[in-house]
Amino acid sequence: MTEHDPSPSPPDPLPAEAPAQAPAPGRLRALLPDLTPWRSSRDFRRMWMAGLVTVFGSFLTFVALPVQLKELTGSTLAVGAIGAVELVPLIVFGLWGGALADALDRRKLILWTEAGLGVLSALLLLNTLLPHPLVWPLYLVAGLVSALTGLQRPALQSIVPRIVAHEQLPAAIALNTMRWQVGAIAGPSLAGVIIAFGGLQWAYALDVASYAVSVLFTIGLAASPPARDADKPSVRGILEGARYAWSRKELLGTYAVDMAAMFFAFPNAVFPFLADDLHARWALGLMYAASAIGSLLVSLTSGWVSRVHRHGRMVVGAALAWGAAMALAGWMGNIWLVLVMLALAGAADTVSGLFRSAMWDQTIPDELRGRLAGIELLSYSVGPQLGQVRAGGMAALTNVRASIWAGGLACVASVGLLAMALPKLLSYDQRTDEHAVRMRERQARKPEVTEAA
Known part of the structure; x- marks a missing residue:
């Protein structure tokens, strides 16, 4: 959960010339999570x-x-x-x-x-x-x-x-x-x-x-x-939100990329069978935890996120990395390499999620934000559900490892095609995007809220 704050000052920038004897702490601070919203x-x-x-x-x-x-x-x-x-x-x-x-x-x-x-x-x-x-x-x-x-x-x-x-x-x-x-x-x-x-x-x-x-x-x-x-809440209001999403091709691209990534490369349903295939039933729990561990590592080193402005490119690049990592996880026969690939996939998925959410939260008007959040909920909940069906069905037709690596390759191909079909997603820059600029101006006009409020 989260709340409102005026416009607190951003973290202090690093000095132009860090002391030669202590460059590492500065680089470390730049990687650590930005706690400004918390403070x-x-x-x-x-x-x-x-x-x-x-x-x-x-x-x-x-x-x-x-x-x-x-x-x-x-x-x-x-x-x-x-x-x-x-x-x-x-x-x-x-x-x-x-x-x-x-x-x-x-x-x-x-x-x-x-x-x-x-x-x-x-x-x-x-x-x-x-x-x-x-x-x-x-x-x-x-x-x-x-x-x-x-x-x-x-x-x-x-x-x-x-x-x-x-x-x-x-x-x-x-x-x-x-x-x-x-x-x-x-x-x-x-x-x-x-x-x-x-x-x-x-x-x-x-x-x-x-x-x-x-x-x-x-x-x-x-x-x-x-x-x-x-x-008042109504079907007409829901359709209004859907029309707005359709008019914003860069937002539409984030939904489509996430759906494609989850549909083709979300193989959690077949992990028990993959563990058997690799003769590593002891590693089943690690398979489920690996992506969350990779995801956590990204969050713990997320200080760089606020300094990235081309969010659409990050969404696409991370989705491609997710698919590639899943393809390698299905291709490899060593359980430890599989776990590493699953962790990398989780890290990539988190990067994609961070920048998808940033695009939504920084550009959607407040009066439509709830309805667009409802549409977003569909994109990241229906995709994994259908992805599990795809993974299980393809494993039944071929085998479990083919289901995983082929799904990863299909993810890479589909995300690449979507990126070419939606150029506004790749060109999105939160510094210059008209919707992001408008939202910054609207928030700047709001009266300041104090910490004690």
């Missing part, structure tokens, strides 16, 4: 902490839910059906959540959906405490969680430019990405230990507690009301 915005700190707590708790349930389904049904089909149950609510309520984020107070929308997610985790806990836990509530709660996530995510994303200065948005995005990565690594790792030694109920109980803490942080956020002339 200058009280609301950003609150949202960041709330998000860290809930990401950790949510990953506990992310592991516990399929484990419980496996224990209750013993069916791989039953476990896999969770994805199908979650997909449709995420699409429908993601679009509607975007419209709500533009029409309602974004702080209230975040607060009430966060509380609702906590109640749903409590229902999972209660079901687990029954003498004979039921199966159907697991699917029901999974679908409802997906719906509430769809309602909340656009508000979470669209509130960021209100609480962080325009020039600090890339740094804020990097800090939020790092927060997610910490949870993605620590949450599943700890979940296995908690479930093994304490039982499923402790994983759900900690998730409930995480939502309680997050709600307390969110209550203290400043109000984030809609624009005075905001329309």
Whole structure:
């Protein structure tokens, strides 16, 4: 989560001539994450902490839910059906959540959906405490969680430019990405230990507690009301956001590139089979963690992000690197080299995500930001879901390694074609782009907000 701040000064530039005896510390500071949004915005700190707590708790349930389904049904089909149950609510309520984020107070929308997610985790806990836990509530709660996530995510994303200065948005995005990565690594790792030694109920109980803490942080956020002339949520409003996205070919390019990258080169579904093929079943957990580790390394050295202005080129270059790394991961027969390639792929995906988000947050008008965030939610949620279907289906027709390397090559080819078809994406420069300039001017006219506000 994040908030608004006037225009705090950027980090002090490095001296023109650093002392010869100490060049390394200066270079190190340039790589470290830019903490300016954290220091200058009280609301950003609150949202960041709330998000860290809930990401950790949510990953506990992310592991516990399929484990419980496996224990209750013993069916791989039953476990896999969770994805199908979650997909449709995420699409429908993601679009509607975007419209709500533009029409309602974004702080209230975040607060009430966060509380609702906590109640749903409590229902999972209660079901687990029954003498004979039921199966159907697991699917029901999974679908409802997906719906509430769809309602909340656009508000979470669209509130960021209100609480962080325009020039600090890339740094804020990097800090939020790092927060997610910490949870993605620590949450599943700890979940296995908690479930093994304490039982499923402790994983759900900690998730409930995480939502309680997050709600307390969110209550203290400043109000984030809609624009005075905001329309009521409607299908017409959603279509208006879609038309705006279509008119912005550079934004359209970011959606298309991400969808293509995920559809062709997201092979997580076949990792268990790849581990068998490489005679390294012990490395299955490392395969799932490798991309998150590579992603975290980028965030920990993200100080350079704010100094890059050609965001479209970075999105395309990183997507090409993602596909190439996945192709090499499928081609190689050594498990350690495969893990390295998966980590490189995760790093590339994070670079692409950072600059996609920077383009969106620095150029989309505030009155449309929620609806565009809903469209963005589709691009990065539907792609991986369909990518898993592609990976599994192609592995069945050929073999698992061919599914991975061929998908990586298809990713490279499709991203290259999209880049040629959408020249505005490659030419985008946030210093001169008319939409970015207009948003900077609009924020500069806002009255200054003090730290104590």
